[in-house]
Amino acid sequence: MKKWIHAARLRTLPLSLSGLILAGFIAKFKGVYQTNIFFLSLFTAFCFQVLSNYANDYGDAARGTDTHRIGEKRVVASGEVTPKQMKLAILIMSIVSLFSVLALLYIAFVPLHWNYFILFLGLGIASILAAMLYTMGKKPYGYIGLGDVFVFIFFGLVAVLGGEFLYSKTFQWINILPAAAIGFWSVAVLNMNNMRDVENDVRNNKITIASKLGIRKAKIYQIILMNIPFFLALAYVLQVKPGKLSGIVFMIVFFMATQIRRKIMTVEDPKDFDNFLKPIAMMALIFSLLLGYGLIGFDFIDALTR
Numbered sequence: 001m002k003k004w005i006h007a008a009r010l011r012t013l014p015l016s017l018s019g020l021i022l023a024g025f026i027a028k029f030k031g032v033y034q035t036n037i038f039f040l041s042l043f044t045a046f047c048f049q050v051l052s053n054y055a056n057d058y059g060d061a062a063r064g065t066d067t068h069r070i071g072e073k074r075v076v077a078s079g080e081v082t083p084k085q086m087k088l089a090i091l092i093m094s095i096v097s098l099f100s101v102l103a104l105l106y107i108a109f110v111p112l113h114w115n116y117f118i119l120f121l122g123l124g125i126a127s128i129l130a131a132m133l134y135t136m137g138k139k140p141y142g143y144i145g146l147g148d149v150f151v152f153i154f155f156g157l158v159a160v161l162g163g164e165f166l167y168s169k170t171f172q173w174i175n176i177l178p179a180a181a182i183g184f185w186s187v188a189v190l191n192m193n194n195m196r197d198v199e200n201d202v203r204n205n206k207i208t209i210a211s212k213l214g215i216r217k218a219k220i221y222q223i224i225l226m227n228i229p230f231f232l233a234l235a236y237v238l239q240v241k242p243g244k245l246s247g248i249v250f251m252i253v254f255f256m257a258t259q260i261r262r263k264i265m266t267v268e269d270p271k272d273f274d275n276f277l278k279p280i281a282m283m284a285l286i287f288s289l290l291l292g293y294g295l296i297g298f299d300f301i302d303a304l305t306r
Helices: 002-008 010-030 035-062 083-109 114-133 147-168 173-196 198-203 209-213 215-240 244-256 258-266 270-296 299-305
Strands: none
Touching (some): 002 035, 010 035, 010 270, 035 114, 035 147, 083 114, 083 147, 173 215, 173 270, 198 209, 209 215, 215 258, 215 270, 258 270
16 A cells, blocks of 8 residues: 555645645635535545656656656555556546546536536546556657646636636636646756756656757746746735735735745756655645635734734
8 A cells, every 4th residue: 555655646636636625715705615516626636646656656657757757756666566567557547537537517407407517527537637648558748748738728728718617607817826836846846857858858858848958948947837826826816806905915926936936946966856846736725725715715804904
C-alpha cells in the first residue's frame, strides 16, 4: 500500500483541489451551493489526480525519462511496481473516476437537465483521457510542449467554470477571471517541475516550455505565471463585490509571495527547484481559499470600513 500511496504523489493534491474549492465558494456567494456536489466534485478531482500521476509514472518509465530523474522516485522506473501492475492500477482508477463522474453528474443534473448531463459526461471522459495521455500513448501531449495548455484548460477553466456550472446551471463570463487565475497557478507548478527536469527532458527529447526557453527565460516565465493570478483576482473581486477591504487583501497576499519569487530567481542548480513545488501548490490552495472567503466572509468587516 505504501508504494501506491507514494506513486499517487499526494503533494500534488492541493493544486488539483484548488479550482473546485473556489468553484464551491463562488456557488456559495451566488446562493446555489450544495454540499453533496462540493464533496463529490473534490473526490472526482482526487481520482483524476491519482490517475494522472499513475499514468505519468508508467508513461515516463516506458520512455526511459525517469532513468536519471530528479525529485520524487517513481515506482515503475525503480522496479517497485511492474509496468503490468501499473497498467492495471491505471485501469482501476479510470473506472473509479468514471463512476465518480457519473455520480456527480447525476446529482447535479438529473432529472431536470439531461442535456447538461450528456455534455458534462463527454467533458468528464475528456478529462480522464487528458489525465492518461499526458505521458502515455504514441504521441503524449506532455512530450510535444502542450502540457502548459492542457493544464491551464483542465485545472483552471474546466475546474472553476465547470465546477461552478454544476451548482448554478449557468455560465457567467466574469468567472473566467478566477478560472484563469487558478489555471496560471497550475501552469506555474508544472513549469517549476519542468525547470527541475529540464536537463533530463532535453536528454530524452521531451519538449516543454522550460526546455525550449532555457532556465533563465523559464524563470522569468515562472514569475509571470505567479504574478498574473493576483491581478485577475483583484479585477474579479472589484467587479463582483466592490469594497474597501476586498482589493487590499489580495495586494497583501501578492507581497507575501515576493520572497519565494526572489528565491526562484537565485536558483542555479535545477534540482533545487524541487523544493518549491509543494510551497507553490500550497500557495495555489491558499489563494483559492482567500479569494473564495473574500466573497462570502468579509461582509461584516467591509461594513465596518465603509
